[in-house]
Amino acid sequence: MSDLNHTPAQWVAVDWGTSHLRLWPMGADGVPLCRIDSDKGMSRLTPAEYEQTLLNLLEPYLTSDGEVTVVCCGMAGSRQGWAEAPYMATPCRPPSFETATRVATGDKRLRVHILSGVKQSEPADVMRGEETQIAGVFATHSKLDGVICLPGTHTKWVSVQKGSITGFSTFMSGELFQLVSDHSVLRHTLAHEGWDDQAFDAGCRDGAARPDHLANALFGLRAAALLNDLDPVAARARASGYLLGMEVAAMRDAWRGRPVVVVGDNAIAQAYATALKIGGATVEIFEAEKATLAGLSAARAQMK
Amino acid sequence: MSDLNHTPAQWVAVDWGTSHLRLWPMGADGVPLCRIDSDKGMSRLTPAEYEQTLLNLLEPYLTSDGEVTVVCCGMAGSRQGWAEAPYMATPCRPPSFETATRVATGDKRLRVHILSGVKQSEPADVMRGEETQIAGVFATHSKLDGVICLPGTHTKWVSVQKGSITGFSTFMSGELFQLVSDHSVLRHTLAHEGWDDQAFDAGCRDGAARPDHLANALFGLRAAALLNDLDPVAARARASGYLLGMEVAAMRDAWRGRPVVVVGDNAIAQAYATALKIGGATVEIFEAEKATLAGLSAARAQMK
Numbered sequence: 372m373s374d375l376n377h378t379p380a381q382w383v384a385v386d387w388g389t390s391h392l393r394l395w396p397m398g399a400d401g402v403p404l405c406r407i408d409s410d411k412g413m414s415r416l417t418p419a420e421y422e423q424t425l426l427n428l429l430e431p432y433l434t435s436d437g438e439v440t441v442v443c444c445g446m447a448g449s450r451q452g453w454a455e456a457p458y459m460a461t462p463c464r465p466p467s468f469e470t471a472t473r474v475a476t477g478d479k480r481l482r483v484h485i486l487s488g489v490k491q492s493e494p495a496d497v498m499r500g501e502e503t504q505i506a507g508v509f510a511t512h513s514k515l516d517g518v519i520c521l522p523g524t525h526t527k528w529v530s531v532q533k534g535s536i537t538g539f540s541t542f543m544s545g546e547l548f549q550l551v552s553d554h555s556v557l558r559h560t561l562a563h564e565g566w567d568d569q570a571f572d573a574g575c576r577d578g579a580a581r582p583d584h585l586a587n588a589l590f591g592l593r594a595a596a597l598l599n600d601l602d603p604v605a606a607r608a609r610a611s612g613y614l615l616g617m618e619v620a621a622m623r624d625a626w627r628g629r630p631v632v633v634v635g636d637n638a639i640a641q642a643y644a645t646a647l648k649i650g651g652a653t654v655e656i657f658e659a660e661k662a663t664l665a666g667l668s669a670a671r672a673q674m675k
Numbered sequence: 676m677s678d679l680n681h682t683p684a685q686w687v688a689v690d691w692g693t694s695h696l697r698l699w700p701m702g703a704d705g706v707p708l709c710r711i712d713s714d715k716g717m718s719r720l721t722p723a724e725y726e727q728t729l730l731n732l733l734e735p736y737l738t739s740d741g742e743v744t745v746v747c748c749g750m751a752g753s754r755q756g757w758a759e760a761p762y763m764a765t766p767c768r769p770p771s772f773e774t775a776t777r778v779a780t781g782d783k784r785l786r787v788h789i790l791s792g793v794k795q796s797e798p799a800d801v802m803r804g805e806e807t808q809i810a811g812v813f814a815t816h817s818k819l820d821g822v823i824c825l826p827g828t829h830t831k832w833v834s835v836q837k838g839s840i841t842g843f844s845t846f847m848s849g850e851l852f853q854l855v856s857d858h859s860v861l862r863h864t865l866a867h868e869g870w871d872d873q874a875f876d877a878g879c880r881d882g883a884a885r886p887d888h889l890a891n892a893l894f895g896l897r898a899a900a901l902l903n904d905l906d907p908v909a910a911r912a913r914a915s916g917y918l919l920g921m922e923v924a925a926m927r928d929a930w931r932g933r934p935v936v937v938v939g940d941n942a943i944a945q946a947y948a949t950a951l952k953i954g955g956a957t958v959e960i961f962e963a964e965k966a967t968l969a970g971l972s973a974a975r976a977q978m979k
Contacts, residue, residue: 495899525860525894541898542890543860550854556829556847583886583925586846586918590829594799594845601799614890621887 378404380432382440384667385425387447388500389413392424395664396432397671403664404432413446421453422476425483433480440674441483442667445500448472448485458490458497462537465489465506465666468673486670489536496541500663501527504634507665508657509534517630518622522643524549528622540622544614545639551589551610560596561610562603570605571642574612575649579620588613615646626652635659682708684736686744688971689729691751692804693717696728699968700736701975707968708736717750725757726780729787737784744978745787746971748807752776752789762794762801766841769793769810769970772977790974793840800845804967805831808938811969812961813838821934822926826947828853832926844926848918849943855893855914864900865914866907874909875946878916879953883924892917919950930956939963 380396384403387393390412395403411424425441426433433439448456456472466487474483488499501521508519513534521527524546529539552561577588592610595601619626626647633644634657644654684700688707691697694716699707715728729745730737737743752760760776770791778787792803805825812823817838825831828850833843856865881892896914899905923930930951937948938961948958 490898490902492902494895495902495905496895497898497901540891541894543894544890546859547851547855547890547893550858551851554854554858555850579887581925582889583883583921585886585889586848586851586922587844587925589851590845590847591798591800594794594801597801598794598796598799617887618890621885621891 377431379434379437380404380429380439382442382671383429383432384664384671385441385443385445385447386500386503386663386667387413387443387445387452389446390415392428393663394425394428395667396429397668401668406660413449413452416453418453421447421474422478422481425481426478429481436480438480438482440671441481442468442471442486442671443483444486444503444663444667448488449499452485454485456485456487458488459502461489461491461539462535463489464535465502465509467506468670471670484670486667489539491539494540496539498527498529498539498541501529502536503666503670504659504662505529505531505536505666506669507662507667508632508634510665510669512632515630515632517632518626519632519634520643520647521634522639523635526618526643528625530625540625542618542621544618548611548614552607555589557589557593557606557610560593560601560603561607563607565604565607566638567602567605567608568645570608571612571645572649574609575616575619575646576612578613578616578618579650580616582617582620585613585617611642612646615642616649619643619646619650619652623650626650630655632657634662681735683738683741684708684733684743686746686975687733687736688968688975689745689747689749689751690804690807690967690971691717691747691749691756693750694719696732697967698729698732699971700733701972705972710964717753717756720757722757725751725778726782726785729785730782733785740784742784742786744975745785746772746775746790746975747787748790748967748971748974749804752792753803756789758789760789760791762792763806765793765795765843766839767793768839769806769813771810772974775974788974790971793843795843798844800843802831802833802843802845805833806840807970807974808963808966809833809835809840809970810973811966811971812936812938814969814973816936819934819936821936822930823936823938824947824951825938826943827939830922830947832929834929844929846922846925848922852915852918856911859893861893861897861910861914864897864905864907865911867911869908869911870942871906871909871912872949874912875916875949876953878913879920879923879950880916882917882920882922883954884920886921886924889917889921915946916950919946920953923947923950923954923956927954930954934959936961938966
């Protein structure tokens with residue numbers, strides 16, 4: 372039953388991650404009619420539940436008889452997702468519509484395609500979703516010869532050249548920070564919100580200079596809280612800075628003397644941009660949603 | 676009510692940590708009558724509960740009228756413990772009986788003393804309990820000019836010279852490993868037991884060579900499990916090796932060309948000894964219980 376108050380979607384762009392689901396019913400002019408956010412990420416769904424999840428959210432944008440193309444990126448294409456969309460191996464262009472996996476649906480109004488992820492064999496690494504954001508960056512930066520940094524719980528650093536992904540590295544610094552902040556002996560030492568630019572800056576420099584001291588530097592925050600009443604907000608920014616300083620230093624050979632595009636617009640992306648600038652990099656910020664939509668739109672445009 | 680089947684204790688040695696409590700009622704010959712293990716660590720007790728905890732465990736070793744000296748080290752002396760035993764500041768000798776804190780008890784048969792911990796102001800660091808093990812090592816290694824490594828959840832590296840503690844560094848690598856193993860995206864990638872010497876060795880070398888890549892190396896184990904079926908036991912040993920390789924490298928200036936005494940006899944201590952040997956250090960293992968008892972006995976012997 373479609374709601375006549377809604378304009379039918381020409382096609383649907385979907386970013387289906389581990390914990391989140393985002394849908395953009397698209398209008399005739401290539402502009403989203405709206406964005407629908409849901410918490411029905413991969414981790415909460417069995418394969419059989421994906422179709423109904425889509426139908427529940429998209430019903431108002433479907434017509435009773437027409438077929439609508441749905442282009443998905445992200446963890447929906449993982450082995451534990453809706454249907455496995457095999458990885459492309461580096462070096463490669465960002466996966467296109469051509470290599471997408473068609474998923475059969477009971478409801479004939481849906482025509483679902485899941486884009487492939489990208490894998491690297493040595494050192495072993497994987498991505499699902501970020502490759503589509505990279506395609507989105509290429510839509511406006513076709514000649515980019517540099518590094519695309521996609522910050523998150525598991526941040527990706529992607530070397531790109533002539534429209535191809537030549538290699539990439541994932542860092543789980545965000546997850547380490549969260550674990551230390553929520554579950555370690557530092558859980559009462561680190562504030563859970565708030566920021567201190569100066570402490571972050573100092574942390575970045577220390578992490579870059581003495582990465583091997585990480586486990587000592589973290590315990591030192593607890594000792595400084597005990598002995599010197601270290602401010603919890605400063606402690607939080609310092610711990611975060613230490614981890615990002617290490618990470619930026621580790622990727623130095625990839626970004627030195629090359630342009631860096633940071634995909635994101637939240638606090639984490641800002642922190643990465645700051646850490647990169649402290650390290651001496653030239654950084655451009657690229658909005659995450661814009662990258663995802665441009666990547667999914669590029670795949671849609673490749674449909675014959 | 677004393678149990679007449681037990682020999683009364685001449686004095687009692689106590690190691691009162693965060694999660695464990697160990698008591699040794701001592702015989703006339705300086706040898707423990709037995710060892711009593713309890714889970715009544717600091718984290719489970721309010722200050723008012725310490726005395727009764729001692730009495731419950733020691734009753735069989737007390738006489739109805741005599742006074743028995745109880746010498747404690749560890750977290751019982753922290754601000755959240757039984758009574759705060761102020762820290763001595765480095766450089767210093769391991770705290771002696773002279774600076775111990777006398778704790779008043781309702782039961783006059785107990786005469787309780789808590790040994791001080793040690794603090795370092797720059798960089799901020801603290802220890803409680805390890806200083807007593809160091810005193811215990813000094814009992815047989817009075818001229819040691821080197822490093823004492825005390826492995827654990829929070830490992831201490833202590834520089835010693837002429838019977839003094841000149842400085843120390845705490846690393847929470849053990850806690851980081853536990854967090855990654857139990858709570859991170861790697862919780863299904865890392866086995867929770869088992870060992871692989873070769874993978875540990877490779878991890879140590881990688882961690883020493885590229886400490887800044889830690890967050891990438893850890894995620895790489897997950898990717899290698901996904902793409903190459905990496906064995907979970909090898910993944911566990913590799914992650915542990917990476918963290919210990921970093922730590923041993925960070926302490927290289929302290930141990931290079933100097934003797935290293937590792938206090939401990941469990942798997943963690945063995946792993947540290949191995950990581951140190953891979954790094955090129957000369958290592959002697961010193962039994963942990965022997966160190967604690969010798970340190971507490973040394974303090975008892977200082978009583979006037």
